[in-house]
Amino acid sequence: QKEVEQDPGPLSVPEGAIVSLNCTYSNSAFQYFMWYRQYSRKGPELLMYTYSSGNKEDGRFTAQVDKSSKYISLFIRDSQPSDSATYLCAMSRSSNTGKLIFGQGTTLQVKP
Amino acid sequence: EAGVAQSPRYKIIEKRQSVAFWCNPISGHATLYWYQQILGQGPKLLIQFQNNGVVDDSQLPKDRFSAERLKGVDSTLKIQPAKLEDSAVYLCASSRDNSYEQYFGPGTRLTVT
Numbered sequence: 748q749k750e751v752e753q754d755p756g757p758l759s760v761p762e763g764a765i766v767s768l769n770c771t772y773s774n775s776a777f778q779y780f781m782w783y784r785q786y787s788r789k790g791p792e793l794l795m796y797t798y799s800s801g802n803k804e805d806g807r808f809t810a811q812v813d814k815s816s817k818y819i820s821l822f823i824r825d826s827q828p829s830d831s832a833t834y835l836c837a838m839s840r841s842s843n844t845g846k847l848i849f850g851q852g853t854t855l856q857v858k859p
Numbered sequence: 860e861a862g863v864a865q866s867p868r869y870k871i872i873e874k875r876q877s878v879a880f881w882c883n884p885i886s887g888h889a890t891l892y893w894y895q896q897i898l899g900q901g902p903k904l905l906i907q908f909q910n911n912g913v914v915d916d917s918q919l920p921k922d923r924f925s926a927e928r929l930k931g932v933d934s935t936l937k938i939q940p941a942k943l944e945d946s947a948v949y950l951c952a953s954s955r956d957n958s959y960e961q962y963f964g965p966g967t968r969l970t971v972t
Contacts, residue, residue, distance in 0.1 A: 755899065779959050790863070790950050790963025791902065835901050837959070845890055845957035846915055849901030 750774050753836055753850030762859050766823040770836035770850045773817065777838040777848075780812050782821045785833045785852065794834075795821070798842070826857045861885065863964035865951050871970045877939035880967045884932070884953030890914070891928055892961060893936050894950040902950055908934065909957060941971045 753770045760766055768782075779798055783791035797803045800814045809822040823830055833852040840846075864883040872878050884891050890909050894902035905924065907914040910931040919926070923942070928934040938945055948966040 751901075753901070781959050788965070790952070790965050792963065793960055796959055837901075839959050842959065843957045845892065845907055845954060845959070845961070846904055847902075847959060847961070849903070851899065851901045 748773060750848050751836060751838060751850040753853055755851055755853060757854040757856060759856045759858060760826055762826060762828060762857055764826050764857070766826050766830070766855060766857075768821040768823075768834050768836075768853050768855070770819050771817055772819075772838055774838075774840075774848075775814070775817065776840045779839040779842055780810070780819050781837040781839070781847065782808075782810060783835040783837055783849075785835060787832075791835055823855075826855075828857050828859050831856045863951055863953055863962055865949075865964040865967055867967055868965065869968045869970075871972065872941055874943055874971050875940040877937065878941055878969065879935055879937045880949050880951075880969075882934045882936070882951030882964060884934070884951070885962055888953035888955055888962070889931070890954045890957050891934050892952040892954075893926055893934070894952065894963075896948045896950055896966070898947070905936070907957075914957065938969075941969075943971050945969060946971045 781796040782794045785791040795810045811820040835852045836850040837847040893905045896902045906916040908928040926936045950966045952961040952963045
C-alpha cells in the first residue's frame, strides 16, 4: 500500500465550477500537508500548506485536513482554464525535514 | 530572483550508457534535492543535500546513481549504467533550509532506449 493515495483523474470541469481534489494517507506521523501545482513540462510549485488538522483559505483555494480520517482536500472555487494542471498532494512528518512524500497527482482540465 | 536552473532539458540515451544532469539552485538556498518523477507518478526523493553534506539518500539506487554537491552550490546527478526503467523526469529543487517550501526547476526528461 502506498503511503499517499491520490486519484489520477483526469478530472474535467466547466469554467466556474467548484473543484474538489483529495488524498488519503496511511502514516499517522504526517503533520504537514502541502498542495503543489504542476503545469505541463514544468516543475511543481507550492500552492498551499497546512499544519495538522483544519482549514486554510487563500483566494479561490481552500485546503482541508482531517487527520482522524487521514484525508486531505483542496477546493478550487470559480475554476478558470488557467487552473488546468496536475495537482500533487505532499506530506511531511515535520517542518524541518524537507523529505516530502508525494501523491501521484490529479490532472485537472477546466474547459472554457 | 532567478529560479532553479537545470540542464539539459532533454536527453535520449541507450541502455547501459551513462548520463549526467546539472542543477543550479536558487542563490542562498542551503538545501538541494533531486527527485525522480516517472510518467503518471508523483516525484520521489532520490537525495537531499544540506550545503555539501548528504542528509538523506535512502532511496538512491547507489549501484548506478551518484550525486555530488561541490562547494555547497551546484549539483550533479549521474546514472551509470542506465536502465530502461530510469526513463523519467529528474527534478532538482532547493529550499532555504530543510523545508516543505521547495522550489523546483523545470526538470530533465530522460529517455532510455
